[in-house]
């Protein structure tokens with residue numbers, strides 16, 4: 001028996017990868033009543049929303065392969081249109097990134113008339129220069145052999161490149177906060193560069209934006225789970241694993257509770273498909289000896305994300321229909337800047353507050369709610385009342401991709417935890433990759449390979 005703890009995207013992807021090679025029965029235990037973890041859909045009144053808006057792009061190769069293998073419905077795919085909105089729903093800057101393969105995209109950034117609209121010449125030149133310099137450097141920092149290059153923040157890298165302040169405010173800052181959920185001043189530059197390599201410098205379509213037709217559960221989690229179940233994978237929701245214990249026979253005992261009843265199951269291998277804080281808790285509840293992998297978790301930190309879903313009237317939806325599915329709210333002098341990014345869904349708008357505007361108390365929330373109402377009235381000409389909104393705050397949305405967040409070792413990237421037969425996959429286990437659905441899926445596939453090697457070497 002192979003037991004996977006956690007039914008988020010990492011757990012589901014791990015089961016799919018294991019199923020291809022392992023002969024043992026596979027079982028996923030998920031503590032919550034529903035699968036999908038942080039990237040799951042919800043029904044709000046009769047509206048389909050997600051547990052926080054998720055930006056997914058064409059570069060998510062492994063996620064898209066998983067969806068396709070499971071026969072999930074195709075997501076809505078549009079070329080990236082990087083739009084910055086000023087007052088009165090007016091588009092101030094717009095960069096339609098073509099679905100061309102690199103280097104077409106870099107040249108596009110610089111061509112007057114064809115490249116970004118509303119970008120001064122200095123911004124366009126700076127963007128083209130940065131992309132071409134990165135290409136020449138092999139998508140690393142100028143001198144990756146220097147010890148401090150790992151610790152370079154995005155802010156420092158941009159300042160060394162003398163990037164114009166306006167371009168930082170309108171492009172680099174929202175990009176960094178959106179992709180890494182970490183503030184510019186401490187976000188790790190090498191990770192942002194990896195994101196750029198895979199998207200802007202990736203193959204044709206790598207920058208395209210993908211949005212589920214309904215929500216992440218209907219168009220992703222549920223079809224994947226159904227496909228796994230058809231292949232014999234057992235999936236048990238509402239089952240929390242309390243602790244795991246190595247046995248003398250070199251196997252593992254998994255103790256879990258469901259509806260108040262405790263049971264114990266023996267496993268040949270256990271895979272923790274859990275974020276670092278949940279892994280830390282399970283490790284400590286299991287009284288396992290500290291290893292290099294488990295020590296690293298204590299050096300990681302979180303960042304919160306709040307998403308405010310706003311129910312739109314037909315008239316409001318019509319009025320905003322000229323905007324892309326996903327756009328940036330520019331910072332405007334004299335206006336609060338709480339909402340940073342907006343996603344347009346059917347009859348609903350999702351406004352994202354990431355990285356810096358963390359909501360820690362009811363007072364924070366009240367203050368931000370009233371500031372956001374002012375901001376959206378001015379920027380989107382949107383009037384709404386509190387009962388037209390649904391706030392979702394995920395305090396541990398992602399690990400903080402800061403310069404001092406330790407990278408996973410090669411062993412960890414293969415799923416090793418330091419204890420034989422106990423593995424882990426998660427979104428912090430792909431080197432130089434931020435917390436995303438794609439890193440969860442990639443880590444799951446690498447861990448499944450590690451599990452197969454372990455089982456065949458027994």
Ligand SMILES: Cc1cc2nc3c(=O)[nH]c(=O)nc-3n(C[C@H](O)[C@H](O)[C@H](O)COP(=O)(O)OP(=O)(O)OC[C@H]3O[C@@H](n4cnc5c(N)ncnc54)[C@H](O)[C@@H]3O)c2cc1C
Nearest residue numbers: 006008009010031037038039052054055241397436437440
């Ligand atoms: C608001 C928000 C916005 C985000 N935006 C983006 C985005 O734009 N693009 C993007 O790609 N990614 C985004 N992410 C990150 C993305 O959601 C995660 O990286 C990804 O979902 C991680 O999947 P996972 O399976 O590794 O972890 P999780 O989704 O956390 O799954 C772990 C699962 O384990 C379960 N569990 C925990 N403890 C136990 C236990 N003891 N026993 C059994 N089960 C247990 C949990 O209930 C959970 O279901 C966002 C996340 C949030 C919260």
